[in-house]
Amino acid sequence: MSDNHTEPASIDAIVHSPPESMPTTPAPEQQPEHYGADGGRDGPKVKGHKRLWRKVKRMTSSPSLARMGISTPDFRTGTKGSISCISLQSSPTPFGRDCHNNISPFAQCYPTAPTSAASTPGGNAHLFECTRPLTRPVGKDTPVSVGLPVELRPTPNADVVVEEVHDYFSRPVARAKEKKKNVKFWEDMPFEIRLQILDHLTPQELVRCSAVSKKWHAMCFDGQLWQTIDTSDYYRDIPSAVLKNIITGSGPFVKDLNLRGCVQLPQDWTSAGVVDACQNLESLALEDCHIERNSLHALLGQNNRLVQVNLCGLPIATNAAMKILGKHCPRLKSLNVSWCSGIDTRGLRWIVDGCPELEDLRAGESRGWDDLDFVFSLFERNTLERLVLAQCDSVTDETLMRLVWGPNPAYDYLAGRYVAPPRKLKHLDLSRCRNITDIGVKALAHNVPHLEGLQLSKCTDLTDISLKELLPTLTSITHLDLEELGHITSASLQALANSPARKHLKHLTISYCDSVGDVGVVPILQQCTQLASLEMDNTRISDLTLTEAATLLQARNRAAAASAIQSGLTSSTPLPTISLRLVVYDCQNVTWTGIREILSRNSEYCRMAGPVPGAPEIVVGPTHIIHVKCFYNWQPTVEAHTERVQKGDFKRAKRLERLWAEYMRMNEEATATGAGRRQRRRAREAQMAHADEAGGAGVGGSRRRRARSGPSQCAIM
CATH class of the missing domain: 3.80.10.10 (Ribonuclease Inhibitor)
Structure with missing residues (x-):
């Protein structure tokens, strides 16, 4: 190859080439190393912790080790370095401009592909140096980082508050949160409001509350509460x-x-x-x-x-x-x-x-x-x-x-x-x-x-x-x-x-009023529709008056049922209440039949036509009932029946009424049968006495007549 052409430098040479401005130390003699099959370099093979330490030296970088307090290993000892040794410390850029532009700092300061030493302007010494620190000015037009939505942010601890600083290289800073003051709800409440609350208590409860403390004693016996x-x-x-x-x-x-x-x-x-x-x-x-x-x-x-x-x-x-x-x-x-x-x-x-x-x-x-x-x-x-x-x-x-x-x-x-x-x-x-x-x-x-x-x-x-x-x-x-x-x-x-x-x-x-009877009381029940109490004990009234009272009750229930149907409240019928009280004890003409009529109407359902023609019939429970005070022997049954009706248990009330009616009927039959037996026995005794007087022996007349003398002859006279 010609002298004018220079071979491209390897990445290791570029990385380990010291800048021109920095003094270099003479390196010891270096032996050529070659990569072996195990990924290490050829030469003297190392084993154990030395081999592990060599791998660690390749992986770590000097800035991180410096922060950790570990001395930076010297990678320029004649061996080939790696990209992990690149220092990220701020240094002046060789291109004469800042790294603060729209391109990321790494794209401006670090090359993304290997280049030759001759084609790189300024040499390799200033390749990774910047003129100013890697800071990011924040202005009006500079985009800032956007945090996570509130629903996606992690819930901080109750005692720690995370302070967010909108900076590129800043980290969240955790600081201790001031604990809330212990709120004394009752003591911090105004005195007038406390009195209004205590005003809802009964006198007995106020006296009991006064034993809590001296303050409560003075507050419970405040004159405004009494x-x-x-x-x-x-x-x-x-x-x-x-x-x-x-x-x-x-x-x-x-x-x-x-x-x-x-x-x-x-x-x-x-x-x-x-x-x-x-x-x-x-x-x-x-x-x-x-x-x-x-x-x-x-x-x-x-x-x-x-x-x-x-x-x-x-x-x-x-x-x-x-x-x-x-x-x-x-x-x-x-x-x-x-x-x-x-x-x-x-x-x-x-x-x-x-x-x-x-x-x-x-x-x-x-x-x-x-x-x-x-x-x-x-x-x-x-x-x-x-x-x-x-x-x-x-x-x-x-x-x-x-x-x-x-x-x-x-x-x-x-x-x-x-x-x-x-x-x-x-x-x-x-x-x-x-x-x-x-x-x-x-x-x-x-x-x-x-x-x-x-x-x-x-x-x-x-x-x-x-x-x-x-x-x-x-x-x-x-x-x-x-x-x-x-x-x-x-x-x-x-x-x-x-x-x-x-x-x-x-x-x-x-x-x-011994002279008052059904003739006077029945018109009262018919005309006085608002009647709520009628005391007529020791009078001449009979079961006819009780039947008329039951009719009045039925009319009231029908009126209440019609009102409920018009209002659409048939599904939530209220429990029956006593709307008429009758006192009929010591009335000789009142029998258990009239009392049963009252009990039957108390538990009777009202059947009303629907609000629309052709609609199905609506069944509504009784709303008004009659309370009767009658003969003392019947009163327990009447009270039990009234209690069941007031609870809405109409089935048990009807069953009680039926059983009581059967009992009263059987009692009357037994009384009538016993009276007939006594009458027949007395008739036979009278017949025998007449036979004795007539001189016969019973019915056949075969006995002789007894002689009657002495005082017994004038007993009838």
């Missing part, structure tokens, strides 16, 4: 010390105080006790309490915001307490002084004069109602909506006439009655007022149009004359009590069934 103290459910179980602490601790906040039946506070009403603590009461109930008279007067005198006061059955309540109440409590609307022997109309006069907003007055078993001047003051006030005068023997016909008509009523000759401004009474209780007659009750006609409840039980002198005139005028009556009116008949009930009140009547009591 604005209403009603001990009617637990007055027997609460100790006096706890009750006193509750009242005294929340005294200024208490508005409704009900201490009915609390007899454990006889010594705690004095100063520095309940009386001094409660000064903002609006409702006070001391029924059947043990309290001193001075404490009662002090309690009534310092609470001028009282609206409701209940002193029922309090023996220490007198007219002096009524005087204090009338002077200091002008906002009073409801007062209950029934069974207070120390209060009469002289004390109630202070209430009527000093409380212009009085609406509810309950003064059962009080005296002085024959004082017509006091009754006239009630007539002039005309604010009462409820007046309870139960068992007041001083109430007479003149009292009722003065209460309704006033002293000088005008007479309407066309209507034939006295005319007066209508009363606002909605509930009037005259039960056990034995001095009332038809004259006083007739005065109520046309003068109490808003009356909803009337109790005339045990007014034994009342007859049909007054009731037939009064009942048609009560257009809004819902509760009517006519118990033990022995002189009334079915005519009064017929007048009630034909009156406008039939649409509103819900509760009717005619117990111990």
